[in-house]
Amino acid sequence: MTPSALPLLDQHLRQIDSFPSQVRRLFHGRxxxxxxxxxxxxxxxGGQILISLFKEPEAEFIPALCEMVKSWIDIPLWKNNVKSVLLHHRSRPDCELQVLWGTYTAQQSVIENDLTFLLDLGNKQNNGLFLDMRFGRSWVKSNAQNKNVLNLFAYTCGFSVAAIAGGAKQVVNLDMAKAALSKGRENHRANEHDLSRVKFxxxxxxxxxxxxxxxxxYDLVIIDPPSFQKGSFALTKDYKKILRRLPELLSEHAQVLACVNDPSVDSQFLIDEMAQQAPEMIFVERLDNPPEFKDINPEASLKSLLFKRGV
Known part of the structure; x- marks a missing residue:
């Protein structure tokens, strides 16, 4: 990333004529x-602008970016709606969060698809909600009515919140990170959900x-693993171990939403692995990604594939 590329970012953000009513990505360089x-x-x-850097830029880049942020705050739309502009150094070991302007609120509540999610903005890799999965959560909300749902690698339980909002009978969330599940419980409470229908x-x-x-x-199983989790999960090696156990977990007409977000792994990997490990599962479709996540190579972006048990 070089300072000479910043006018392109400046042009893109100055074209915004109103900020979204719900959480959104405004610029997707990745x-x-x-x-x-x-x-x-x-x-x-929802009032805070979060700029994330996934690679350490040239030395002149950040000072130039800070000057550009100052110019944005002079725009009436920004002055009237933006509370803070934050810079998240995702490539640094401590994931430093830098306040470029305004008042920093670490605990942030946002709205997506009319549901509330609680974010933690600080020195950590992720804030609690992956925005590229918006259409996936929307699909779950629209297809969870009266279903028993299993949410694997649940993280902060975004899919679970969507499922309960969509009328699921029960959601079982599994994740080895208990702190993330605790945040998931808070997400459900923020939406006034009946926690007797949710397992953690x-x-x-x-x-x-x-x-x-x-x-x-289960009538619906959601699999959204990390690409790699040291000591517990390596996608290309371990995904098949999950898929081969599906038949013993599923109801007669169950659906599976299987996801991959590794740029080096394409959709066909999942289709082939499912055919080999659980051949009764029929590929139905790949869900669209939100338009703001446009990728020059669609197979490098998030892959959310829907399968249905063929009986």
């Missing part, structure tokens, strides 16, 4: 569509199949 800005994103978090299992999946089966069979 889709490789903006030369020189491939490692920067800008998100609207803070376990490593591959040691917990018995616990998972206990609450089945």
């Amino acid at each position: 889709g490789q569509c903006f030369t020189g800005l491939e490692h920067i994103t800008v998100d609207w978090l 299992l803070g376990h490593e999946l591959f040691k917990s199949w018995g616990k998972v089966r206990k609450f089945g069979p």
Whole structure:
């Protein structure tokens, strides 16, 4: 990332004539569509602007960016709506969060698809909600009525919130990060959900199949793993271990939403692995990604694939 590319970012953000009513990505450089800005994103978090850098830029880049931020605040739209502009150094070991302007609020509540999600903005990799999965959560909300749902690698339970809002009978969330599940419980409370319909299992999946089966069979299984989690999950090696256990977890006409967000792994990987490990699962479609996440190579972006049990 070089300072010479910043006018392109400036032009893009100055074209905004109103800020969204709900959380949105405003600029997606990681889709490789903006030369020189491939490692920067800008998100609207309901009054806070979050700029994220995924690679350390040239030394002159950040001072130039700070000067540009000052010019944005002079724009009436920004002056009247923006409370703070934050810079998140995602590539640094401490994931430093820098306040470029305004008042910093670490605990942030945002709205997506009329649901409330609680974010933690600070020195950590992720804030609690992956914005590129917006259409996936919307699909779950529209298709969860009266279903028993299993949410694997649940993180802060975004899919679970969507499922309960959509009328799911029960959602079982599994994630080895208990702190993330605690945030998920808070997300449900923020939406005034009945927590008696939600289970939180803070376990490593591959040691917990018995616990998972206990609450089945499931009408909908959501699999949204990290690409790599040291000591517990490597996508290309371990995804198949999940898929081969699906038949013992699923109801007769169950659906599976299987996701991959690794640029080096394409949709066909999942289609082929599913055909090999759980051949009764039929590929239905790939869900669209939100338009603001345009990628020069669609197979490098998020892949959310829907399968249905063929009986």
